[in-house]
Amino acid sequence: MAASCDGDRWFQLYIVERQAAWDMIRRALETGYSTLVVTVDVAVNGLRERDIRNGFGMPLRYTPRILLDGALHPHWTLNLLRHGMPQLANFVTARSRDAHSQAALLKRQMDASFDWDALRQIRDLWPRRLLVKGLLNPQDASRAIALGADGVIVSNHGGRQLDSAPSPMTVLDAMVAAAKGAPVLVDSGFRRGADVVKALAMGASAILIGRPLLYGMAAAGGDGVDAVIAILRDEVDRTLAQIGCPEIGLLSRDFIMPAAPI
Numbered sequence: 001m002a003a004s005c006d007g008d009r010w011f012q013l014y015i016v017e018r019q020a021a022w023d024m025i026r027r028a029l030e031t032g033y034s035t036l037v038v039t040v041d042v043a044v045n046g047l048r049e050r051d052i053r054n055g056f057g058m059p060l061r062y063t064p065r066i067l068l069d070g071a072l073h074p075h076w077t078l079n080l081l082r083h084g085m086p087q088l089a090n091f092v093t094a095r096s097r098d099a100h101s102q103a104a105l106l107k108r109q110m111d112a113s114f115d116w117d118a119l120r121q122i123r124d125l126w127p128r129r130l131l132v133k134g135l136l137n138p139q140d141a142s143r144a145i146a147l148g149a150d151g152v153i154v155s156n157h158g159g160r161q162l163d164s165a166p167s168p169m170t171v172l173d174a175m176v177a178a179a180k181g182a183p184v185l186v187d188s189g190f191r192r193g194a195d196v197v198k199a200l201a202m203g204a205s206a207i208l209i210g211r212p213l214l215y216g217m218a219a220a221g222g223d224g225v226d227a228v229i230a231i232l233r234d235e236v237d238r239t240l241a242q243i244g245c246p247e248i249g250l251l252s253r254d255f256i257m258p259a260a261p262i
Contacts, residue, residue, distance in 0.1 A: 002031035010035040012133070014042060015111040015118070024090060025125050036126045037153065038119065041134025043112040046161040116147065123148040131185065136171050138178035151183030151205070158188045158210065169199065176203035193235025197243075201251040 002009060011028040013036060015021050028036060050056075055063055070077040111118075123130060132144040133153035141152045154175045156165040168186045176184050186199050187208035196207045209232065216224030240248060243255050 002033070008035070009033045010037055012037040012039060013122075014039050015114045018111055018118070021111070022125065025122065029126065029128070033128075035129040035131060036122070037131045037133050038122055039133045040114065040119075041155065041157050041161055043114065046157075046163075048160060116143065119144065119149075120147050131183075135175070136166055136168065138171070138174040141175050141178040141184075142180075145179060145182050149182075151185065152179060153208065154184060154186040154204075155208075156188050169202075172199060172202050172204060193232045193237075194239045196232065196236055197239045197248075197251065198256070200248065201253060201255045203253070 009032065011024075011033040013021060013024060013028075015038070025036065055061060055065070060066075070080075119132065129150045130148065131151045131153055132149045134155050134157060135141050135144065135152050136154065136156060141154075144152055152175065154168040154172055156162070156168060159165070168188050172184070172186055183205040184203065185206045185208055186204045187210060190196060190199070190207050190209055191212060199207050209228075212228050212232070213225050216226075216228035218224070220227065236248070240246070240251075245251055245255060
């Protein structure tokens with residue numbers, strides 16, 4: 001990835017086996033990544049009932065449904081046969097050279113013991129921009145910044161970890177206040193340009209988009225990703241025009257009307 005991209009590169013770190021995580025931090029540093037995003041809301045995997053219902057797991061079971069999907073998508077199936085099962089490249093080691101063992105390694109070694117002292121160690125290892133992702137509590141945001149984080153990402157992991165976790169939008173005001181001027185990014189569930197405008201008006205520094213881009217990629221490759229970005233940009237522009245804001249940098253809470261209580 002570093003060799004194929006000359007832009008501003010970010011590396012998202014999941015804390016697996018502690019030494020493996022430290023090794024990946026060093027690799028990201030050596031290959032010129034500018035920002036390290038430490039994800040802290042996956043101490044254990046959530047119970048993803050949708051995956052269970054769809055038979056999505058490791059080791060992969062070749063059910064009649066999967067075989068039918070393969071027959072209906074011959075281009076994908078031929079690519080799979082030609083190039084083999086996709087792998088988690090960061091976990092390719094002498095003991096995990098196939099996708100099944102890599103997924104098992106990742107699942108088994110999520111580090112539930114990760115704590116504030118571990119975050120302090122990462123700050124010591126990483127001299128560049130550091131963001132902590134997965135926070136929903138203003139006290140945690142304050143503490144992360146006090147430990148040296150350059151900013152925080154308000155996130156409930158797209159609702160995939162704990163389904164009763166609050167929506168980031170409901171805590172965004174408090175998180176911005178707790179950050180005391182440090183960058184506050186936000187993700188989870190942003191599907192419309194109007195939602196982007198709302199979050200920026202509430203004080204977010206930026207909005208991160210995940211699944212919509214993957215939908216575009218799955219549908220049409222790189223062109224699909226470009227199309228999703230174009231749609232969101234158009235919706236942002238139209239929303240700004242509708243609310244009478246001439247440019248995105250002029251958004252403020254003056255454009256927000258809180259919902260009336262039920």
